[in-house]
Amino acid sequence: MKISIVIPVYNEAERLGACLDAIAAQTVAPFEVIVVDNNSTDDTVAIACRYPFVRLVREPRQGVVHARTTGFNAARGDILGRIDGDSIIALDWVATVQQLFREDHDLAAVSGAVNYYGMALSSAVDVCDLFIRRRIARLMGRDVALQGANLALRRKAWLKVRGDLCNKGDLHEDFDLAIHLVRAGYTNKFDERLRVRLDFQRVNMGWRGFNKYVWLSPQSYSQHHLTSQRHMYPIVIFLSAAYLPLKLLHRSYDPELQRGTMKQLFSAAQPTTVRPNPALFVD
Secondary structure (H helix, E strand, C coil): CCEEEEEEECCCHHHHHHHHHHHHCCCCCCCEEEEEECCCCCCHHHHHHCCCCEEEEECCCCCHHHHHHHHHHHCCCCEEEEECCCCEECCCHHHHHHHHHHHCCCEEEEEEEEEEECCCCHHHHHHHHHHHHHHHHHHHHHHCCCCCCEEEEEHHHHHHHHHHCCCCCCCCHHHHHHHHHHHCCCEEEEEEEEEEEEECHHHHHCHHHHHHHHCHHHHHHHCCCCCHHHHCHHHHHHHHHCHHHHHHHHHCEECCCCEECHHHHCCCCCCCCCCCCHHHCCC
């Protein structure tokens, strides 16, 4: 079972090296790794080219939906893995993907658990995040959403639905993919054995940008005239209210001490990386 890993990137120079190092350290090597550059202006491309196992593809149309599609279309594996440029996959990620699809021949796509790095009290945040993902998966059943930073799907399922996808902004492209897979009769699921670590950079978007991002979750379902979004409203309300504590936890993190400090919290230094809302950068 050949696993292709697709990584859409836009100005990911600060994190991409760690992402690719984690792929290089896999217990089972992937069949191929495709980095899709979406008009980066920093050293993203140079970093990707340092890794001999990386195949670089370019997508000039701005937007992760376009970069995702270009990467999936270029992939040749039986299973298409998808992560972000700041995803640090677990050492057994490829092996786990193979196991999950061998266990369930009806499985079309799967997303997994997320742990966070670069923020204070990350273990507590991880517990809350897992609780939310488990709850959403239980309540939504076959309509469960996929997460682009940690997902895998069968190539034959991608080929079946790619022409039906909503290639536009103002929705989460990974949610849109999940919705159309279900409409085509496929099965998606959440499995926490599939694990990645992410930097919670979304809080650097500012309160307005962060809220616009999280509220796209129910909107992505309502745009498809589904009622499943009702399960998401408590979650997005909670995340909106938790923005300031999350921002403080992220800002106070000292990478040298690997914990939060008051000195770091009140440091004049501002975040070097601000991840844009991927749904709002589409031409």
